[in-house]
Every structure is written in C-alpha cells, then in structure tokens.
Amino acid sequence: MSLLRFLAQLHGHFGWLTAAALLHPALLLQARRGRGVALVATILTVSSVVFGSALYPSYRGAIKRPLFLLDSRLGWAFERKEHLAFAAATCALLGLAAVELAVRRPDERARYLQLARRSYGAAFVFAVAVGLIGTLVASVRGF
C-alpha cells in the first residue's frame, strides 16, 4: 500500500469525523459548555481542509486526468468539493467567533448563539456534501 493511498484514506475518515463533530454545536450549542466542543469542531474542520489541500497536488498529478477521462461528471464533482470545503471552514470559523462573543457578551448571548448554530449548521451541510463527493470519487478511482 502506498503512502498516498494511506493518507487519502485517512483524509476521508478525518473528513467524516469532522462532519460528525460539526453536528454537535449545530444542534446542542450552549455558551460556556459549548466553547470546547466548538473549538474542537472548528480545528477539525480547518485541519481537514488543510490536509485535503496538501493532498491536492498529488491528486492533480495522478488522478485528475484519468478521472476526467473515465467520467467527466465525477471529475467536476471533485472540483466542486474544494469550494464547499472552503465554505465549511469559513462557516466553522464564524461559528467559533460567535460562540466566543456569546461568552463575552451575556446581554446578546441568545443572538450570538443563534448565529453560531446557523454557522455550524451550514458548515455541517457543506462538510457532508464534501464527504459524499470524496467517498464517491474514492470508490471509483483512488491512489
């Protein structure tokens, strides 16, 4: 088994773990207790995006062309993945900022928490879409 194949598999599992971690703050967020969970979910999301970005040059060199020649719809689906991953990361960062502000500003806590829940909800939806596309492509063509 090649190192790239191992890393790609790890990235996939990491991505699904990220999606699961994002669901918690989206549904059950509360200011003080949710701070740690929100931080972990955000770190996981940003790490997954950085991990995927690091793997992208290898994907472009080894898989992109065969994948497009095999089925262009799958190739385009994978290209869509990077945009959605960026959106997931920024939404998670927004959620984390809102949670921090909910703690610091008790007078507007409810509004900040609502913004955080919405941000993490959007990040979760994007992360699930990214995970589905990645799994679909990996099941057809991998390293």
Added chain:
Amino acid sequence: MRGERLTIWLPPLASAPLVYAAARLIEARLGTPVDPATVFWTTPIALFHRFALVGYASLLLALVTHVVARSHPAFPLRAAERLLPLSAIAIVLQVVFVP
C-alpha cells in the same frame, strides 16, 4: 473590552464564501474552460489568487466594519446575520453553475 476586536471579523467571515464565489466567477470569466485532453487549468487567476482576493476583501470589510461599528455597535452582528444565508446561497449557486 468585550470582544470589540473579534466582532469586526464577523462580517468578513460571514461574507467569505460569497467573496470566494465571486472570485471563482471572475476566474471562470477570464480563464479558459478545462481542456479534457490535458485537464490542467490555464486560468489567469489561480487558486492562490482566489484565496488572496478573499483575504484582501476580508481585510477591507473588517476595516469598514471597524469604522461603522464605532457609531453603530450593533452593525457587525446584524451584518453577519444577513450575510451568512446570502453566502451559503452564493456558494451553492457557484458550485452548481461554475464548478
């Protein structure tokens, strides 16, 4: 100090997917579509430039937010609340129509 510095980053973060979608649209308009023979993009704006554009736009928006928030303290939160759904819709539309 109750998070004033942090609040100015709410609108830039909420609008980042929207700006990213706009940057991708500009890239698609200026560049050539994917060539199935080589499958390498030859666009004037590469991924790095897309991120750079988002970064510059975020800094600019943070500055604007900082200025506006001095007279309207509720502005950052309200702007982020409005921008988040717009951003989500924009990135979905971009992903569907300009992948």
